[in-house]
Amino acid sequence: MQNLVKTCNKETGRKPSVVVTHKDQMTKDQIEKIKSQLEKEHGIGRERVFVIRNKTDIDTCLEAGSKSRLLDFLERCIADGKAGCSFHNQKEKRHEIRVEYKKKVDAHKAAAKKKRNAEAIEVAAQELELVRSVQEKLNLEIATNKEKALVDIEEAVKNDERKHLQNMQKEEQKNYAALQKLEKENELKLMKHAAEMEAQEIAKVVERLAKKGGPFMHVQMKRK
Structure with missing residues (x-):
């Protein structure tokens, strides 16, 4: 039931x-x-x-009254049938309306989704382009800094070589001056030693002459 x-x-x-x-x-x-x-x-x-x-x-x-009740029942059945038919038609119509509405809603959602996807793709493309631009600038900056660093290193090497050469020249000049001084000192020592030797020889000659009792002449030679 x-x-x-x-x-x-x-x-x-x-x-x-x-x-x-x-x-x-x-x-x-x-x-x-x-x-x-x-x-x-x-x-x-x-x-x-x-x-x-x-x-x-x-x-x-x-x-008594059965016929009337039967007629009432039949009328009620007829009314229910009409109402049921009308209800069924309205139900089908509501179903069609819901189907049509759902189609429109789905179409609207699909269009909105398509638009969002297109916007998302556009935003992603813009972000990718921005990343590429930043990467290019970064690569250029790295290359510039690298080139500058190489130039700085080369300049530093040149400066070091220049300083080293200058130091070597100064050291050579210092060594040459010391050598000149040493040579001069040695030359003076040799001259002094030669003069002393010469004086000793003269003294010996004078001493021999004096022993022999002969005249002598003292000669002093100067070295230039």
Whole structure:
């Protein structure tokens, strides 16, 4: 029963109508209990519950009001059918509207996503170009600094070589001056020694002459 009520409500948007038969075999309290149970458990209003006595044979007459209740039931069925058809059409129309709306939303999302992707690609391209530009500047700066460093190193080497050469020249000049001084001192020593030797020889000659008692002449020679 629960599934039947759910299916009817899903397909028509209305609760089903119910016919309770065998009225002659039920008490009034039993009928009220059925109506209350349908209303409480399934949400079927009392106006949708029709209680009719069975016509079991041709000789049995319907009770008073049965035809009217049957007509009411048929009218309710017709109304439910029309309402169900209208509900079904509206349901299909709402479904079509939802499908169309979803298509538009999906198209809008796709366009927005495409735009975002294009913007992201553009931003990435700009960032890549910026990185390339910075890298080129950095490479140029590195090359310039390297060339400058090489020039500085070459200049430093030249300066060191120049200083070394100057120091060598100064050292050579110093050594030459010392050598000249030493040679001059040695020459003076030799001249002094030669003069002393000459004086000693003269003294010896004079001494020999003096011993012999002969005249002598002292000659002193000067070395230039």
